[in-house]
Amino acid sequence: MFDALSDRLDSAWKKLRGQDKISQSNIQEALREVRRALLEADVNLQVVKDFITEVEAKAQGAEVISGVRPDQQFIKIVYDELLGVMGEENVPLAEATTAPTIVLMAGLQGTGKTTATAKLALHLRKINRSCMMVATDVYRPAAIDQLKTLGKQIEVPVFDMGSDANPVEIARQGVERAKAEGIDTVIIDTAGRLQIDQDMMGELARIKETVQPHEILLVVDAMTGQEAASLTRTFHEQIGITGAILTKMDGDSRGGAALSVRRISGQPIKFIGVGEKVEALQPFYPDRMASRILGMGDVLTLVEKAQEEIDFADAEKMQEKILSAKFDFTDFLKQMRLLKNMGSLGGIMKMLPGMNKLTDDQLKQGETQLKRCEAMINSMTHKERRDPDLLASSPSRRKRVASGSGYKEPDVTKLVSDFQRMRTMMQQMTQGGGFPGMPGGSGGGMFGGGAGGNLFGGGNRPSPGWRGYNDGVSGGKKKPKKDKKKKGFGNL
Structure with missing residues (x-):
């Protein structure tokens, strides 16, 4: 949902990139793009007129904050106006004082x-x-x-x-x-x-x-x-x-x-x-819907989906395995099935900031690769799942897994090598080492083949522009402290 609207709005922000300030002249083209985006999204005509009038008035009187680009400032204004149109906050279902x-x-x-x-x-x-x-x-x-x-x-x-x-x-x-x-x-x-x-x-x-x-x-x-x-x-x-x-x-x-x-x-x-x-x-x-429309994802809804599916005792054990580099194929299979329970891969990925740029073909490629991985893991013995190094060192084992899953030995070899690389990266991330760059090469990443080496393969990484968008929208607020009781979301 909102893919066409998000793309249109993204082209509006580009009209202001490279400008040193917001002015009457340079916002007109951006406003035309926003108007066109809303009309193509089948928004009510009167709502569109009011929306553009409000955004224009606020943009012209806006002071550009030091360190924030004009396009980011404009996005913040559009975000605030989207909230005004849809409502400032969630309105919960009523609960009577006397049941029912x-x-x-x-x-x-x-x-x-x-x-x-x-x-x-x-x-x-x-x-x-x-x-x-x-x-x-x-x-x-x-x-x-x-x-x-x-x-x-x-x-x-x-x-x-x-x-x-x-x-x-x-x-x-x-x-x-x-x-x-x-x-x-x-x-x-x-x-x-x-x-x-x-x-x-x-x-x-x-x-x-x-x-x-x-x-x-x-x-x-x-x-x-x-x-x-x-x-x-x-x-x-x-x-x-x-x-x-x-x-x-x-x-x-x-x-x-x-x-x-x-x-x-x-x-x-x-x-x-x-x-x-x-x-x-x-x-x-x-606020979450406005964030999705502007291509910033919806991490809170993603976390809530995860909360419904995650067993926190299992999450603690999984985190310990990642820290000690003992994360194995059995654990990986559990994580893939958890992902399936949360919904389609495309729906989940588009809740992540910056991932709205992934094409349908890339997402389908990711879905296909997940199925390939699952088929190959299901053809492994319990011992091989627990110790991926057995497969890394034994061509005969890889041939047997390939034969049982309907794929070729190079596919199994690639799965094992990608898994070992991913396990190392997950350990570094959990220990606070940040997200190391995914190695490139013609083989691509864990879930896809393509020269870009992207997670879902086939092309460049999603644009990092969302970081600036979030900075502009957040208004410099401090990040909330982590809830120590809710661990394990990084395992997804």
């Missing part, structure tokens, strides 16, 4: 509302809030069955009364059941239509009046662009929503919805759906 908290899900048909209901239930269960889902969509074929199937998958109970019952009565009795069972949160999945009609709105209004929800969340397809903002405003005027969930943010969404919803509708985005799996729901943090 009632969440009413609304939206058009086809936006992923039923799946979003299950995703939200799983998210709440992960933070120790007990949930019940209520199926009131009696019109769409198999809607109730879909919710019940998802409920079994995430181990959350579903209340339903069949497809012949009145949706308002289903909602009322579902809330009563949750109260009787002492459940924290009730999430009510409602019916949608292909377009807004008064019957749907009337039914929503009656459910709202009956159950008095603490949250009314509108589920919106992010791929509808600025239309998502208009839809949110219409629902808010007629029903009174408290927030939105943007789905399909992992697709080729151009970002217009994320940049338009709050400014046009006045209601915050509370969650975003970033995949089809039920685990693929994230709280919406405007």
